Amino acid sequence: MPKRGRAGDGSETRASDGAPPTEGLLGSAAPPLTPQTTIPLAPAPQPTDGLLGPSEPRSVAEDTLTPEDWRAAGYTPAGGSAFPELRAGAPGAAPWPDRMRTLLRTPMVERPAFERTARELHPSAAGRNVPRILDLTLRIGELLLASGEAAEDVEAAMLGIAHAYRLDHCEPQVTFTLISISHQPSLTDAPVTADRVVRRRASDYTRLAAVYRLVADITGEQISINDAYRRLARIRRNRHPYPVWLLALATGLLAGAATFLVGGKLDGKAWLVFGSAFVASVLGDRLAALVARRGLPEFYQFVIGAMPAAAFGIALSFNDWHLRGSVVITGGLFALLPGRAMVAAVQDGLTGFYITSAARLLEVVYLVAGIVIGVMLVLYVGVNFNARLRPDESLTGSVDPPLQLVAAMVLTAAFAMLLQTDRRTLPMVVLNSGIGWSTYGVLAYNAALSPIVATGIAAGLVGLFGQLMARYRYASALPYVTAAIGPLMPGSALYLGMLALAQGHSSAGLVSITRAAAIAMALAIGVNLGGEVARLFLKTPGATERIAPYLLVPRKAAKRTRGF
Structure with missing residues (x-):
């Protein structure tokens, strides 16, 4: 019978003399008894190029897909389409x-x-x-x-x-x-x-x-x-090219010029109306900037920015001097209407970008709703206190074409400054505005056309000349167009609709607001049509058979979505 080892006597009994020692919890420093076997590494896998086999250096002429396969898959063939002598790089001097x-x-x-x-x-x-x-x-x-x-x-x-x-x-x-x-x-x-x-x-x-x-x-x-x-x-x-204080003054100048544009009179009362619209617009701009720094959304900025002009217009009506308070309110609306977003929304819709167009139109609706709410809140208070607002006496007064033309050009210059337009571009923008307003005046006052039709034709000329100016300067057409359509904005129609709603005449109010929407739509469509006409009939520079033959192919329009 084998003897058991006692604790501390240094003796140890093994079940087998050849068993390897245990490593315990911390491991053993003893070398392993069995020799290590070195297994060679497996060879690196051959890189493949998808389902078509391994990728090997090959030129374009050795493409595994035929041009028919590329076209069937919806891709241009690697060697290009069948156009003769396409130049490497950019195709010529075309814009x-x-x-x-x-x-x-x-x-x-x-x-x-x-x-x-x-x-x-x-x-x-x-x-x-x-x-x-x-x-x-x-x-x-x-x-x-x-x-x-x-x-x-x-x-x-x-x-x-x-x-x-x-x-x-x-x-x-x-x-x-x-x-x-x-x-x-x-x-x-x-x-x-x-x-x-x-x-x-x-x-x-x-x-x-x-x-x-x-x-x-x-x-x-x-x-x-x-x-x-x-x-x-x-x-x-x-x-920015213009400081903040100058932009605030430009806001007031825009509203003041709009009072001469819609009033059509130059007398002692006109300068008082001009000063009231100037101060009201500057105050509204500063209030909107204040709430913007507080993080309020743009909708509330428009609500607050529209209130001072309406308040000044109501205050001017509480007297027997027959001051044109409605003109002050209308001038304040010209400084707030989102013409840039409206033109971009309609242009996106006409070119097939319906999701973007719908989103931009919804933005315009919210901004105009903010203006309407801000003005209506003040108008309700004024109507309840028997404010003497007579839009028929102020907005449909005498017509003075030279005065209105100068006012339209001043309004455009102020609007262009608010859009941070380059100083060298301002004269061309003002000239384009003069062309548009002169066309509208001849068609609306002399030819007795509908204001909607006259606005569309005038906006078309503004878009056409803006596109020509942009091509001459190799720049975007927006600086030459957006500010130039400022005098054509439907400020007076929108105000008449809001005043009718505030006085309880819902039918007349809806008619005026619908008319304002129609004028805005005609304005945006005219601008887009003028630009498309310029691009359609002007010869594209550099479009020769040798340099860029695909530019000679008739330009396709947006996709048709009704299957024909």
């Missing part, structure tokens, strides 16, 4: 909005691909910079959309930037608050998609002009990605 809008309205299968060298077509040439290119494209698109550009123009700019940096198969998409872009080089590569949310909007047409120049240089392949980022950072840091 980039025309070039990219043509490509944007062309299906992907029909888009021509620019000729690229074998080095440019190598995956490593564009793969390293795809995220940066897409990010730069989104940042520029965000600035354009926040400045009020139409969705189609934003998509055209994004497509032009992607093409300039060798990303041919890109699809940009713009909605009211979200912009995105997707790039898929071929059917065998994974797509890369990036998006960006637009949360803040600001009307700064000086910055918009700088962004347009940046896009023109990028699409002309004159600057690199790093230089484009540096210029974009400088554009974002640029200060």
Whole structure:
């Protein structure tokens, strides 16, 4: 019988002499008894290129897909469409909005691909910079959309930037608050998609002009990605061309000029009305800025900004001097009506961007509702205290064409300053406004046409000449158009509708408000039609058979949605 070891005597009994020692909780420092066996590493897996086999260096001529396969899948063939002698890079000296809008309205299968060298077509040439290119494209698109550009123009700019940096198969998409872009080089590569949310909007047409120049240089392949980022950072840091105090004075000047525009009289009372509208608009602007710094939404800013003009108009009516209080209220409305958003909303709807158009129209409705609520609250108080508001005596008075033309041009200059338009652009904007208001005056007063028809025709000329001026300066048409349509805004019709509702005449009020909506629609459609006419009949520079033959093809319109 074997003996058991006692504790502390140093003896130890093993079940088998050849058993390995246990490691315990902390392990054993003893070397392993069995020798280690080295297993060779498995060979690296062969990289594959999707379902079509391993990726091997190959030229474009050795593509595994035929042009018919590419077209059936909805992609442009890697060698481009059957256009003779496409020039490498940007297609000639044609303006980039025309070039990219043509490509944007062309299906992907029909888009021509620019000729690229074998080095440019190598995956490593564009793969390293795809995220940066897409990010730069989104940042520029965000600035354009926040400045009020139409969705189609934003998509055209994004497509032009992607093409300039060798990303041919890109699809940009713009909605009211979200912009995105997707790039898929071929059917065998994974797509890369990036998006960006637009949360803040600001009307700064000086910055918009700088962004347009940046896009023109990028699409002309004159600057690199790093230089484009540096210029974009400088554009974002640029200060506004006009100080805050001057913008406040411009708001008052706009409302004061509107009193001469709708009143049509130049007498001693007119200057008192002018001063009242000036002070009321400046006070409303400062109150709106105060609540904006407190974080209140824009709707409440319009409610508060509309109240001082209505209060001053009510105060002028409590006397026997027959002061034109209704003119003061109407002048204050001209300083608040959202003409920029309305034109952009209608333009998006006419070009097929219905979601963005609906969102912008809803924004316009909310802003106008804020103006109506702010004015109606004061009007109800004034009507209950028997305020002597006589719009028939003030808004339909004598017509003085020279005075109204000067007032319209002054109103446009003040409106352009509020939109931060460049100083060098102001004379051309004022000239365009004079053309539009003169056309409206001749048609409405001399030819006795309907104000809606006269507004549409005048707005069409404003859009046409604005597009011509933009082409001459290689810039956006918004600075030349938005402020120029300011005198044509339906301020008096909107006020008459609100006053009728406040006095209990609901039928007359609805008729006036409907008329104001019709004038606004005619204004926006006329501006869009004038721009489209300019692009339709003007010869595109650089569109030759050798440089850019696809620009000679008739330009397609927006998609039809009814199946024919």
